[in-house]
Amino acid sequence: MKLIQYGVLYTGILYIALGVLGFLPIEALNPLHDAASHMRYMLLHFAVNELHNIVHLAIGVTGVAAARTPELSRLWGKGWGIVLVALFLIGIVQAIIEGLPNDQLLLGLVPLNSPGHMLHLVTGLVALYLGFAKVPEQAKTD
Amino acid sequence: MRALTFEFRFIIIAILGVIVPFGAALYFLPTQTEVYWPWVMNDGRSAMMLGAGYLAAVVYYTIALRWNQWLRIKNAYWALFTFAGVLLFATLLHWDQFRNYYISTLIWLLFYYTGFVLVPIVYRLELLHGGNTDDKMEKPLIGEPFRTWLIVRGVFYLAITVIGVLFAQEVAQWFPWSIAPIDLQVALAQVSSIGWVGFMIALNPAWKQNQMGLIFSFFAGVFQLIALALGPTPYNGGSPLSIVLPIIFVEWVVTPVILFAVYRNKES
Numbered sequence A: 001m002k003l004i005q006y007g008v009l010y011t012g013i014l015y016i017a018l019g020v021l022g023f024l025p026i027e028a029l030n031p032l033h034d035a036a037s038h039m040r041y042m043l044l045h046f047a048v049n050e051l052h053n054i055v056h057l058a059i060g061v062t063g064v065a066a067a068r069t070p071e072l073s074r075l076w077g078k079g080w081g082i083v084l085v086a087l088f089l090i091g092i093v094q095a096i097i098e099g100l101p102n103d104q105l106l107l108g109l110v111p112l113n114s115p116g117h118m119l120h121l122v123t124g125l126v127a128l129y130l131g132f133a134k135v136p137e138q139a140k141t142d
Numbered sequence B: 001m002r003a004l005t006f007e008f009r010f011i012i013i014a015i016l017g018v019i020v021p022f023g024a025a026l027y028f029l030p031t032q033t034e035v036y037w038p039w040v041m042n043d044g045r046s047a048m049m050l051g052a053g054y055l056a057a058v059v060y061y062t063i064a065l066r067w068n069q070w071l072r073i074k075n076a077y078w079a080l081f082t083f084a085g086v087l088l089f090a091t092l093l094h095w096d097q098f099r100n101y102y103i104s105t106l107i108w109l110l111f112y113y114t115g116f117v118l119v120p121i122v123y124r125l126e127l128l129h130g131g132n133t134d135d136k137m138e139k140p141l142i143g144e145p146f147r148t149w150l151i152v153r154g155v156f157y158l159a160i161t162v163i164g165v166l167f168a169q170e171v172a173q174w175f176p177w178s179i180a181p182i183d184l185q186v187a188l189a190q191v192s193s194i195g196w197v198g199f200m201i202a203l204n205p206a207w208k209q210n211q212m213g214l215i216f217s218f219f220a221g222v223f224q225l226i227a228l229a230l231g232p233t234p235y236n237g238g239s240p241l242s243i244v245l246p247i248i249f250v251e252w253v254v255t256p257v258i259l260f261a262v263y264r265n266k267e268s
Helices: A003-023 A050-066 A070-097 A114-132 B006-028 B044-067 B070-077 B079-093 B103-130 B146-166 B168-172 B181-203 B207-230 B244-266
Strands: A032-034 A039-042 A046-048 A104-106 A110-112
Touching: A003 A039, A003 A046, A003 A050, A003 A070, A003 A114, A003 B103, A046 A050, A046 A114, A050 A070, A050 A110, A070 A104, A070 A114, A114 B103, B006 B044, B006 B103, B044 B070, B044 B181, B044 B207, B070 B079, B070 B103, B070 B181, B070 B207, B079 B103, B079 B146, B079 B181, B146 B168, B146 B181, B146 B244, B168 B181, B181 B207, B207 B244
Parallel strands: none
Antiparallel strands: A032 A039, A039 A046, A046 A110, A104 A110
16 A cells, blocks of 8 residues: 555544544533534534534545545545645634634534644645655565 | 655654744743643643653654664654653643643644644655665664563553553642642653653664663653752652652663663674
């Protein structure tokens, strides 16, 4: 498996784990914070709701599927990398406009907070690296 | 011997860009955490304890950049993962104490999410660049009884980390100063790194590949002992851990000194 595929697979599995965890209605793990928007703090930390979890699952499942070939992996990296970094920028701008609240509702649909923003930034940059960087194709054996 | 990849060197420089100010602020301005730290620490001794770990890491990464050899870093590399994992766990448990959108909070999150996401990918990258030659064990190997000692201390420190992280509330009460559970759990991340060194020696006893972990241990011990001596608040000599902490930190210093004395001249 080439590095790009490995990286996309790993990131995809991380997002699937986040997506599945977010759906668990366990108060000690994911306490309910706002019943109106169904917002929970996943792992006591990330503001999520069902839609947010579905997006995480979508990122993860497409990552695992894309990891089958280097070409798809690169496409995944470019696509989700741009989306995640854009989400970070939009989220931060909205947070600044709203006076840096603890939680915000992106586009009135998806709950977000600063841990979510930073996760989007980190994974977005990693995805962009996997999508665009020139990395070794296979292991040297000499 | 193969040099580090550009990506890993870039990450090390980025890490230094964070831990130099973090370490210096915590160690030299321990009573002003309300100004610069993601959460407010009640006791300056706790800040110095965390700062000592960061300063030891500054020495570690500076030497790593200077030596620029993957083989020397490889064994200690996964300590980054355990370090980031312990800190991430502490962050999840105590998120309510973090100051939201504080610049140091954002850097903290960026730093430890990145560690968790990037460590496996960069490891793979280094393996791809290095091929199979790096897996050979170069002589000299760390022999008995040192190997046994390093493994025992590694298991001991990993056990301390697990117990301290899981029972932080209880363990904090034994400390010679008032330490908050979050401060204790974060401080234990550096203990986990020293434990990791012992674990890796069990797998790969090559001297060259274990030097970096011992260097971290030495400097962490030195900075911790200075912090114990110069801490800004009273040290309660009657508490259960008041004797244990100095003994542990002296061991962090003495073990690497003995090993360097024995093996440095045996390097080819």
